[in-house]
Amino acid sequence: MKHEYPENFSRFYDTIYKKMRDGTDSEYFHDLIRETEGKILETGVGTGRHFIRALKDGADIYGIDISRSMLNVLYKKLDKKEHHRISLQSMVDFSFDFRFNLVLAPFRVFMHLIEKEEQIMALNNVYKHLVPGGRFIFDAFVPDTGILHQGIDQQTDFDDEYEPGKRLKRIVTSMPDLVNQVLNILFRLEWEEDEGIKAEEWGVPMRFFFRYELEHLIERSDFEDYSIIGDYKGSPLHKDSKEFIIICKKLSS
Numbered sequence: 001m002k003h004e005y006p007e008n009f010s011r012f013y014d015t016i017y018k019k020m021r022d023g024t025d026s027e028y029f030h031d032l033i034r035e036t037e038g039k040i041l042e043t044g045v046g047t048g049r050h051f052i053r054a055l056k057d058g059a060d061i062y063g064i065d066i067s068r069s070m071l072n073v074l075y076k077k078l079d080k081k082e083h084h085r086i087s088l089q090s091m092v093d094f095s096f097d098f099r100f101n102l103v104l105a106p107f108r109v110f111m112h113l114i115e116k117e118e119q120i121m122a123l124n125n126v127y128k129h130l131v132p133g134g135r136f137i138f139d140a141f142v143p144d145t146g147i148l149h150q151g152i153d154q155q156t157d158f159d160d161e162y163e164p165g166k167r168l169k170r171i172v173t174s175m176p177d178l179v180n181q182v183l184n185i186l187f188r189l190e191w192e193e194d195e196g197i198k199a200e201e202w203g204v205p206m207r208f209f210f211r212y213e214l215e216h217l218i219e220r221s222d223f224e225d226y227s228i229i230g231d232y233k234g235s236p237l238h239k240d241s242k243e244f245i246i247i248c249k250k251l252s253s
C-alpha cells in the first residue's frame with residue numbers, strides 16, 4: 001500500500017529536515033555519490049535533499065518517488081532541462097531502459113515498504129537495474145526498545161520559524177504494533193499563516209527491522225553479497241549502533 005506525503009508535509013519537509021537531518025547523513029551519501037562513476041538513482045528522492053547537491057556536483061543522477069507533492073517541490077528547484085531525471089515511480093516496480101552503478105534509498109525510504117513481498121520485489125528490481133559490480137545502499141533505524149515498549153506521546157520535535165515571523169511546530173505520536181512490526185506514526189503540523197493558525201495531521205506506518213531479518217531478507221533476494229554498517233561514518237555494527245546502513249552488492253560478473 002502506498003502512503004504518499006500530503007501537500008503541507010511536503011511543503012515543510014525541507015524546513016524541518018534541514019535542521020533535523022542534514023548534519024547526520026548528508027556527507028555520507030555525498031561521498032558515495034562523488035566516488036561513483038556512471039549513473040546513480042535515488043529512490044525516494046523526495047524534495048531533493050541529496051539530489052540537488054549531487055546534480056550541482058556534476059553527478060549523472062536520477063530520482064524516483066511515489067509522492068507527487070514531494071516531486072513538485074523538487075521540480076521547482078530544478079532547471080527545466082533536468083526534469084527528465086525525475087519520475088513518479090515506486091522502488092517496488094520502477095523501470096528504466098538503462099542501468100545504474102549506484103542506487104540509494106536514503107532516510108528510511110525502505111521502511112515505507114510494509115509487506116515482505118514488496119520488500120523482496122524492491123530489492124530484486126533494484127538488482128535488475130544495477131550494472132555488474134553496482135551497489136544498493138539503504139538505511140533503517142535500529143529499533144529503540146523504549147519506543148517499542150511505550151511509543152511516543154505527542155512529542156514536539158520541531159518548533160521554529162519557517163519564514164520570518166511565522167512559526168511551525170511538529171508534534172509526533174508513535175504507536176508500536178509489535179506483531180506487525182510497525183510503528184504507526186501520527187504527525188501533526190501547526191503553523192501560522194496570515195489568516196491565523198492552521199493544523200493538519202497525517203498518519204503513516206513505518207516498518208521496523210532487526211538485524212537478522214534484514215540479513216535473511218537480503219539473502220532471499222537476488223543480491224549475492226552485502227554488509228551492514230552502524231553509522232554514517234562507516235563504523236562496524238556494535239551493540240549501541242543506532243543505524244543499519246545496508247550495502248548490497250551485485251557481483252562483477
Ligand SMILES: C[S@@+](CC[C@H](N)C(=O)[O-])C[C@H]1O[C@@H](n2cnc3c(N)ncnc32)[C@H](O)[C@@H]1O
Binds near residue numbers: 017066
Ligand atoms: C523521509 S523521505 C526521504 C527523502 C530523501 N531521500 C531525503 O533523504 O530527504 C521518504 C521518501 O520516500 C518516498 N517513498 C515512500 N515509499 C516509496 C516507494 N515505494 N518508492 C519510492 N519512494 C517512496 C516518500 O514519498 C518520501 O518522499
